[in-house]
Amino acid sequence: MAQNQRSVIADALLGWYDAHHRELPWRVPPHQIARAVQPDPYRIWLSEIMLQQTTVEAVKPYFAKFVAQWPDVTALAVAPEDDIMKAWAGLGYYSRARNLKKCADFIAADLGGIFPDTEEGLRTLPGVGPYTSAAIAAIAFNRPAAVVDGNVERVFSRLFTVTTPLPAAKKEIHRLVSDVLPHDRPGDFAQAVMDLGATLCSPRRPKCMLCPLKEMCLALKEGEPELYPIKAAKPEKPVRRGAAFVAVRHDGAILLRKRPGRGLLAGMSEPPNTDWTARQDGETSATAAPFEGDWQYASTIKHVFTHFELRLDVFRADCVDENMPQDWWWSLPETLLSEALPSVMKKAIEAAIPAATKRLLSPAKPN
DNA sequence: AAATCGTGGGG
DNA sequence: TCCCCAAGATT
Numbered sequence: 001m002a003q004n005q006r007s008v009i010a011d012a013l014l015g016w017y018d019a020h021h022r023e024l025p026w027r028v029p030p031h032q033i034a035r036a037v038q039p040d041p042y043r044i045w046l047s048e049i050m051l052q053q054t055t056v057e058a059v060k061p062y063f064a065k066f067v068a069q070w071p072d073v074t075a076l077a078v079a080p081e082d083d084i085m086k087a088w089a090g091l092g093y094y095s096r097a098r099n100l101k102k103c104a105d106f107i108a109a110d111l112g113g114i115f116p117d118t119e120e121g122l123r124t125l126p127g128v129g130p131y132t133s134a135a136i137a138a139i140a141f142n143r144p145a146a147v148v149d150g151n152v153e154r155v156f157s158r159l160f161t162v163t164t165p166l167p168a169a170k171k172e173i174h175r176l177v178s179d180v181l182p183h184d185r186p187g188d189f190a191q192a193v194m195d196l197g198a199t200l201c202s203p204r205r206p207k208c209m210l211c212p213l214k215e216m217c218l219a220l221k222e223g224e225p226e227l228y229p230i231k232a233a234k235p236e237k238p239v240r241r242g243a244a245f246v247a248v249r250h251d252g253a254i255l256l257r258k259r260p261g262r263g264l265l266a267g268m269s270e271p272p273n274t275d276w277t278a279r280q281d282g283e284t285s286a287t288a289a290p291f292e293g294d295w296q297y298a299s300t301i302k303h304v305f306t307h308f309e310l311r312l313d314v315f316r317a318d319c320v321d322e323n324m325p326q327d328w329w330w331s332l333p334e335t336l337l338s339e340a341l342p343s344v345m346k347k348a349i350e351a352a353i354p355a356a357t358k359r360l361l362s363p364a365k366p367n
Numbered sequence: 368a369a370a371t372c373g374t375g376g377g378g
Numbered sequence: 379t380c381c382c383c384a385a386g387a388t389t
Contacts, residue, residue, distance in 0.1 A: 051385040058375065058384085092373030095388075129387045139385095149385045194385060203383070204378065234382095264372065306372055343374060 009159070009216065010182040010189060016212035017192035022199070024056065025063055030188050039187075041115040042073045044140040045103075048132045049096050056198070062091050073115070076101070077108035085267060085340040094268055094342070099127025117141045139187040146177040147190035151197025157229035158201060158219035165230040201225075239309045244273035244345075245289050246298075246352035247319040253330035254349060255319065256339060264305070270345045271352075272328075276310055286315050291324075293317035298352045303344040310344065316352040 018030050026047035028039045046066060050059040065087060070076040076084070081101050088097035103126045107113060115136070116122045123133035134145035153166060156173050164172055181189050200207045208220050219225035247255035256269045272290040286295035295315040303310045321330060331339055336349070 048385060053372090053384055053386055054374075055376070055384050090374080092375090093386085095372065096386090099387080127387065131386055135385065147385085150383080151385070190385090198385090266372090304374085306374090307370075 005216070006180050007182070009180050009213065012212040012216075013192045013196065014182065014185055014188060017188055017195060020195070020199070021191065022056075022195050025060060027191065030185075039140045041117075041136065041140040043067060044136050045073075045115065045128075045132075046100075048135050048139075049100055049127055050091065052096060052132070053093060054091065058091065062088070072113075073104050073107050074113050076104035077113075081267075082340065086338055089268065089340045090343050090346075092343075094266060096127055098267065102126040103128065115140070117143070119143060119145045135190060138190045142185075142187050144181060144183045144186040145190075146174050146181060147193070148174050148177055149194060151194040151201075152177060152190075153229050154203065155193050155197045155201045155213075158206075158225045159213060159217050161218040161222060161228065163230060165232050167232070169229065237304070237307060237309050238278055239311060240276040240278055241311050241313070242274045242276040243285070243288050243313040243315060244271050244348040244352075245286075245293075245295065246271045246314060246316045246349055247293065248316060248353060249319060249321055249330055251332065253332045254336060254353075255324065255328055256331050256341075257325070257328040265342045265344075267340070268342045268345070269340045270342070271348060273312070273348070276308075276312075289315065289317075291319075293319055301344075301347050301351050303347060305344075312344070312348055314348050314351040 014030075021027075021030055023029070024047075026043045028037055047059065047063055050062055050066075069087065070079055079101075081098070084097050084101050085094065088094060088100075091097075106125065107115060116125070117137070118141075119133050119137040122128050122136050123130070125133075128136070131147065131149050134147045135149075137143040137145040138147050148170065153169070153173055156162065156176050157166075157169065160176055162169050162172055162176075177193075196211070196213075200211050204226055206225055208214050208217070208225060211217065211220075214220055217225065219228050249255075255271060257272060259265050259268050259270055261267050274288045286297070289295050295317045298314045298316050300311055300313050303312065341349070
């Protein structure tokens with residue numbers, strides 16, 4: 001790639017970013033990095049972890065809640081993991097929250113509360129992979145790291161008509177980004193490409209007429225930029241079925257337990273429920289209930305996970321508080337809001353007792 | 368290295 | 379309704 005083209009691309013992107021950048025709660029506006037305003041590595045790190053495979057709009061209320069409750073990495077290190085899981089509930093990919101805690105502990109205990117300021121140093125932190133280490137290095141410390149996320153893959157695969165399918169094309173794209181990124185404003189450049197991908201160079205119907213790179217985009221020149229990036233076909237999602245049992249006490253409390261520490265929804269809370277299997281018998285029976293009771297079928301909820309679809313038959317029964325396993329507990333309606341309930345479990349409870357849990361699901365924000 | 372790991376919004 | 383997929387990491 002010619003030196004000239006490198007700077008043409010970077011200049012066009014940075015010029016566009018200066019005028020059209022998004023304003024986000026964790027972001028330091030363009031140019032201020034080089035001035036007095038230093039980004040807070042803690043906030044950049046926290047936002048980057050939350051933003052992994054998660055939309056900006058979904059992250060905003062969680063980010064606000066976390067920085068209010070835990071203003072710095074030391075506060076997060078001191079916090080009980082259960083509190084962090086409760087605050088993360090609803091955001092998904094719960095191993096991120098567990099790694100967030102591990103990372104905070106490590107930084108507080110072994111690094112004196114100071115974040116590493118290099119891509120290599122950051123890469124060693126729990127939950128921080130190739131993308132996130134580059135993003136923090138560039139955005140928080142203005143290091144010339146090649147930040148490659150889904151947006152960058154899309155923008156660059158179009159710009160250079162990368163025909164290798166993802167994820168195999170990652171190396172190739174990483175090289176292209178390394179060649180183009182400006183060493184004087186790497187943080188702004190990374191955010192510029194991501195903003196472009198989020199606002200103009202979208203997966204479908206990209207707004208090419210407004211794009212600062214329209215004169216140099218090879219995919220646009222070809223005529224169908226939305227054909228990029230080329231991606232490997234996805235396997236179809238199998239269906240799994242199960243049953244959940246919402247036990248309600250006289251005072252409205254609901255019986256909960258904690259999921260195992262590994263696997264799906266690890267360590268999160270739930271009403272008692274069966275294993276989720278691929279069986280097709282369609283037998284929705286209350287015989288699988290954890291204990292005897294007048295189990296009434298409420299409804300079947302559908303929930304889509306990353307690699308399978310769940311159809312969960314929800315039963316409800318009014319129960320008395322006796323002979324429950326020791327580590328199960330009753331959660332009163334007012335405490336239910338702050339339990340570490342994943343969305344699928346909120347849905348199940350809502351299906352069983354809509355009145356008592358109206359505030360549980362809507363608005364779908366953290367409390 | 369392919370599988371696993373959530374959720375909600377948009378077209 | 380269905381499909382896509384979002385500032386990916388881990389094993």
